[in-house]
Amino acid sequence: MADQKWDNAQLETLAEEFVKDRQKEKYAAVMEVLEKATVLMPVMPPQGLDEKTQRKMREGEPVKLPKNAAITPCLLRKESGEQLFPVFSSAAQIPPERRSPAVLAMPFQVCLSMVMSEQSPAKTMTLNPFTHNIVMPKEILEVALKRATAAKQTRTVRVTEKQFARMVQDRVAFQLLPQYLFGHGEEGLKRLQSEEGAFLRELCEECYPAERRSAVAVAEEDFSVMTMNVTEDMQITRVDMPEEKEKAGACRRIYAVRLQAAQEIRYYTLEQVGKDSRIGMVAPDGRHETVGAAPDNGAEIEAVMTLAARPLE
Numbered sequence: 235m236a237d238q239k240w241d242n243a244q245l246e247t248l249a250e251e252f253v254k255d256r257q258k259e260k261y262a263a264v265m266e267v268l269e270k271a272t273v274l275m276p277v278m279p280p281q282g283l284d285e286k287t288q289r290k291m292r293e294g295e296p297v298k299l300p301k302n303a304a305i306t307p308c309l310l311r312k313e314s315g316e317q318l319f320p321v322f323s324s325a326a327q328i329p330p331e332r333r334s335p336a337v338l339a340m341p342f343q344v345c346l347s348m349v350m351s352e353q354s355p356a357k358t359m360t361l362n363p364f365t366h367n368i369v370m371p372k373e374i375l376e377v378a379l380k381r382a383t384a385a386k387q388t389r390t391v392r393v394t395e396k397q398f399a400r401m402v403q404d405r406v407a408f409q410l411l412p413q414y415l416f417g418h419g420e421e422g423l424k425r426l427q428s429e430e431g432a433f434l435r436e437l438c439e440e441c442y443p444a445e446r447r448s449a450v451a452v453a454e455e456d457f458s459v460m461t462m463n464v465t466e467d468m469q470i471t472r473v474d475m476p477e478e479k480e481k482a483g484a485c486r487r488i489y490a491v492r493l494q495a496a497q498e499i500r501y502y503t504l505e506q507v508g509k510d511s512r513i514g515m516v517a518p519d520g521r522h523e524t525v526g527a528a529p530d531n532g533a534e535i536e537a538v539m540t541l542a543a544r545p546l547e
Contacts, residue, residue: 240272240339242323249323249366264368268361269378271342273321276308276334288336307348308334309356310363317356319349320363327362343382350379399451400484402441403475407485410437411473412501412516415490423492423499427471431457434473452476464539467494472535486511487534491542500542504528513537517546 245267252260279288281304310318321342322328328337349359359375361368370378411434415422426433431454438450458474473488487504502525503514511528529537 242271242273245271245323246327246362246366249362249368252368253366261368264361265370265374265378268342269346269381271323272339273323273342273345273361274325274328274337275321275340275345276328277336277338278306278308278334279336280304280306305338305348307345307356310360316358318363318369319345319354319356319359320361321345321359322362327365329364332364346375346378346382350375395449395451402438402450403452404484405441406434406437407475407488407503408516408522409520410440411488411490413520415499415501416518419499420492420497423471423490426459426473426490427461430459431455434459462535464535468492468539468542469494470535470538470542485514489534489538491538493542500546502538502541504534513541515541 245264248260248264248267252264307319310320312318322337325337345359348354349356357372357375359370361370411426414437415426418425429436434457435450435452435454438452442450456476459471461469461471463469469492471490471492473490475484475486475488485503485505489502489504491500491502492498493500501516503516505512505514505524512524513526513528513534514522515525516522525541526537528534
């Protein structure tokens with residue numbers, strides 16, 4: 235059998251340690267490595283292969299199978315009649331007298347999917363059945379399958395500095411600033427009005443690690459803050475976010491409304507969605523929702539005043 239091109243030395247060491255005392259922690263260590271490993275799976279040679287490919291399979295060499303080739307695992311049968319799905323960490327774990335017609339090197343996750351399929355007659359796997367014989371019952375395999383599914387759903391998304399800067403600005407607009415204003419009330423609003431861009435840049439810095447805060451991509455003067463006493467009872471502080479034409483879906487403007495009689499703050503946003511604009515609202519509990527389309531004539535303040543005059547549902 236040809237030398238394998240992948241290394242399961244760590245897996246075999248952990249398997250050796252487990253069979254000595256069979257502690258739960260050591261079993262878990264075996265599973266953690268096994269779930270990421272490539273293993274050997276005994277199979278019946280698919281029909282229609284040429285002699286050269288069959289010979290390579292018998293010797294454990296890499297082969298390229300036809301796309302529609304049917305792969306039939308060679309199962310083991312216990313005296314009770316229960317069938318087991320065997321996998322091996324290396325060719326050395328298969329005694330010469332117990333070799334199957336062929337073996338395939340497969341990711342363990344592929345073998346796991348096969349044994350957990352409805353068509354599989356075996357619902358239990360075993361690692362190195364003729365040496366370590368580490369049995370994996372259905373309950374263990376179900377946990378491994380859930381972990382594999384969760385891992386597939388988790389993806390690392392790389393973003394550029396410019397994209398990250400946009401994300402930071404939206405976090406400030408939709409989360410950090412409303413949290414601060416609702417938490418500090420009138421005093422928080424006064425700080426925004428007095429410190430303006432310096433305060434907003436400080437909120438942006440909170441989204442960066444301490445050692446990278448010098449990389450914050452906006453300056454104080456990129457923000458514009460203006461406060462208007464529109465009625466005796468209503469004060470509106472408008473914040474213009476740094477302009478960027480491609481910020482579709484992002485917050486362009488913020489309206490922090492102070493209702494004097496009710497001692498209440500309302501928080502509205504002007505958002506770009508494709509070619510359209512909409513007005514959103516952030517509630518004191520952090521919930522964000524769309525409350526209407528932005529007026530075409532640019533009369534945003536009038537629209538915000540109308541919204542703020544209504545009681546919250």
